Amino acid sequence: MKIIFTNTILVLLGLQFLGCSIDVKKANAPTDPPKVAKSFFSSSQIVGHFRASAPVMFLWPVDRWDEAAQAFVPLSFSEQAEVRKNIVKASEDKAFYEAEFFATEKQLDEKYLGLQESLKQEYVADRCYALCDPFELSCFPGKPETFFQDAWIDTDDPEELALIEKCIANENERRGLEADQTEEEEVILDPIEAKMIAANESLLATVGNRNFFNDFTTLELVYGPVASCEVVPNDCLDIDPGQTGLVVKVLFTGGGFSNVLNSGQDHQISEVDFDQENGFLTFKVPLIDFADENRVTGELFFDLELNPKGKELIVGGDIRRTLYATGKTRVGRISASGPIMPIEN
Amino acid sequence: MAFWTIIFSSLVGSSFCWAGGLSAPISINTTAVLPKGVRSVQVGGITTTVDGWFNDFGLSTGVAEPFNQELSYSRLLQAENDENLKLNVESQLRNQGVPLETIAGNSYADINTLVVATIPAMAYGLTDRWTVAFAVPIVYTNIDAETGFVGRDQLQELVTDFSTKSRKQTQLIQSKLKDVIATELANKGYQPLEDRERTEVGDLRLIAKYLAAKELSYSWAISNTLTVPTGRVRDIDFIVDPAPGDGQVDLSIASIFEVPVTSKLRLINQTSYTIQFADVIDTRIPVNQIERASADIDEGANRDLGDIISTSFAALYAPTDLFNFGASYTLGYKERDRWRGVNASADRYWALGVETEQFMQAVYLQAGLSTVELFKRKAFFLPMMANLGVGQVVDGRNVRNDPLWSMNMTLFF
Incomplete structure (x- = not known):
């Protein structure tokens, strides 16, 4: 009996912890x-x-000029968002119309260039250049690329007269095309x-x-x-010569910085980091007042994204400017584009 | 020798208070006290899950329900603390002509919690009418949490469009939208809502029970319980933190009235009032009634948890000396908590008390085993008792409604 109940007690005690x-x-x-x-x-x-x-490259506006107060007053969050929206819209419009302009211009050029070329070839084939007046200073009878005379x-030769007439018609037609264009x-x-x-x-x-x-x-x-191993980013100092690396240079009025070592004042870019998987490039440069004994007044942080399109590269991203005097940081945008050229040795 | 039948609840109370609120009962309290010089050692066990509750409207919902929300772009932006990102996104939305109040998606959360409390207790009969006791719960909690976000089609279109303008910012946005709840918690300085398991000591309870009257037709006892805040209080860096303590002193006074209807059946009424004393404690100050998660902290807010009143009617039936069965019905009410502080407007402190007023109707069933009578007849060597019970809140407001299983064993010596 004792054993049964002792065991029962132990089982019951054990059951207390069963939940765990x-x-x-x-x-x-x-x-x-x-x-x-x-x-x-x-x-x-x-x-x-x-x-x-x-x-x-600009900083997002954070204040506006108040005529009545004759001072800059801070923009509220909503006003800042509205200003950014307007900037975004204007940038998009600008990019859209630029693309449309250059595309249309190219389209018109191609359209008229084709017609012009065909007429020029006909002009050359007819040897119109040989029918110019030799007493005219601008006449070069032996120069086929003369397209106007x-x-x-x-x-009095009827054949020559007919040809001259045809050449003049050709010129007029091309002049007409130019006018049309x-x-x-x-x-x-x-x-x-x-x-x-x-x-x-x-x-603007x-x-x-x-x-x-x-x-x-x-x-x-x-x-x-x-x-050679002279570039700061990606621990280049420890890699073998010839390995792919990145050199970043920026130029300000009055001075230029880069992350290339041993080039005088140029190696002032710091914290370079390149995310090769995504094409994200970040680095920092000091803000230097070149007019005031090269006094460092703050720093500028670049947070860029590289977008290659064919042989062009479009660079865009955020910038963050911190002024040491106030300790305040403001953010902005940067955009740049241009061709990617072969590296000169 | 009915007074030998002191049971577990006499020591630790008849309900399992969870951080100063109402909860389903875990036992039936009687007027029984220990005879002078008799001691008892008890171990109680309570097991429950914390998955569901009756909300402020009395509807049964999941505890994670407040996280399940339709989120507008405005609400998502409001939760973001990167000012530049917020301005960029809002300007893009304005540029696209998308109203900020448009719903961007839904956040979801599922939080399952298992709570197991083991409550060792000791009691001593000071006189034949006075019994004193103490109990210290050891609480084990295991939380399994998962959160998610389902975005609307329009949000996907916007993200796709945005990615053509800035891959980097879109990746950042995507990472933040992957789990908006986690993002919002991180932005507001909370620890991540994730699985957690811990065992810790709860609040110490000191109990004194006095048998005021003992007649043939009735008995009446009064008990006082002092709860001392020895348990860990809720960490304000966790959005969900089932702490075993509430950080303040409680004093509970209970009147237990017992009528033996027959030699085998007793009817019991217990009415109790618990004063939760005001204190000073750290807290997050809600943004408003809806947005409870907040980055704002008051490291010395004045708090007065609402007092609790409850009454229960129970029947205990012992067909033999060895076995007994019991059932009870409990009605409970807790006042709204009140908060005061100087770190934010009064309405934000008022929001801390929203959904803290509680009402509860609960039932409890138990089956027990007692060798006390056998021991008294020298038919068994050890006086002991064991009970197994289950309590369930059947109706209420702002109270958990998962079944609460309890078990206890008492040895007398």
Whole structure:
């Protein structure tokens, strides 16, 4: 009896802790967040030398001029969002009209160039250049690439007269085409150009002069085999010569920085990091007042994204400017584009 | 020798209070006290899950229900603390002509919690009418949590469009939208909502029970319980943290009235009032009634948890000396918590008390085993008792409604 009850006690005591051995029910919550298409960036697309002059670089406006107060007043969050929206819209409009302008211009050029070329070939085939007046100073009877002539030879030969007439008609037709092209450009291109200019003016006005970085003149990237181990990023100091590396250079009015060592004042770019999988490039440069004994007044952080398109590279991203005097940081945008050229040895 | 039949609840109370609120009963309290000089050692066990509750409207919902929300773009932006990203996204939405109040998607959460409390207790009969006791729960909690976000088609279109403008920012947005609850918690300085398992000591209970009257037709006892905050209080860095303590002192006074209807059946009424004393404690200050998660902290807010009143009617039936069965019905009410502080507006402190007023109707069933009578007849060597019970809240407001299983064993010496 004692044994039974002693065992019962032990079992009951054990049961007190039984709950701890129960597994908690597995939680399950539905999830289907938005997805971004996988980045198809390949660093091999940007191997080469990229140099963009006068990139567009500005800080997002954070205040506005108040006429009544005769002072700058801070923008609320909503106002800042509205200003950014206007800048985004103006940038998109500008990019859209620029693309439309250049595409239309190219289209018109191709259209008229074809007709012009065909007529020129006919002009050359007819040897019109041989029928120019030898007493005219501009006449080069032996030069087939002369496509317009001021005077023709004096002749009674019906064949020559017929040919001269044909040559003059050819010239007139080409002049007519030129006029047509000009007229068509005025009708089609001018309105697009006007919109492009308006969008640009709107962008400039919305950003405001005081928010532009006008002293930032050049952004230069060289991505490829590094001749010697002289580049800071990606621990290049420890890699073998010839391995692919990155050289970043920026030029401000008054001075230039790069991450290449042993080149005087140039190696002032720091914290260079290149995400080769996504094409994200970040680095930092000091803000130097060159007019004031090269005093360092703050720092500028670049957070860039590289987008290759064919042989072009489009660089865009955020900038973050911190002024040491105030400790305040402001953010902005940078955009630059240009061709990727072969690396010169 | 009915007073020998002291049971577990006499020591630890008849309900399992979870951080100062109402909960289903775990036993039936009687007027029984220990005879002078008699001691008892008890071990109680309580097992429950914390998955569901009756909400403020009395509807049964999951505990994670507040996380399941339709989220507008405005709400998503509000939760973001990267000002530049917020401005970029809002300007893009404005550029696309998307109203900020448009629903971007739904957040979902599922939180399952297992709670197992083991409650060792000791009691001593000071006189034939006075019994004192103490109990210290050891609480094991195991949380399994998962969160998710289901975006609307329009959001996917916007993200796709945005990715053509900035891959980097879109990757950042995507990472934040992957789990908006986790993002919001991180932005507000909370620890991640994730699986957690811990065992810790709860609040110490000191109990004194006095048998005020003992007649043939009735008996009446009064008990006082002082709860001392020895248990860990809720960590304000966790959005969900089932803590074993509430950080303040409680004093409970209970009147137990027992009528023996027959030699085998007793009817019992217990009415109790618990004063939860005001204290000063760290807290997050909700943004508003709806948005409870907040980055704002008050490290010294004045708090007064609502007092609790409850009454229960129970029947205990012992067909033999060895076995007994019991059932009870409990009605409970807890006042709304009140908060005061100086770190935010009064309405934000008021929001801390929202959904803290509780009401409960609960039932409890138990089956017990006792060798006390056998021992008294010298038919068994050891006086002991064991009970197994289950309590269930059947109706209420702002109270958990998962079944609460309890088990206890008492040895007398």
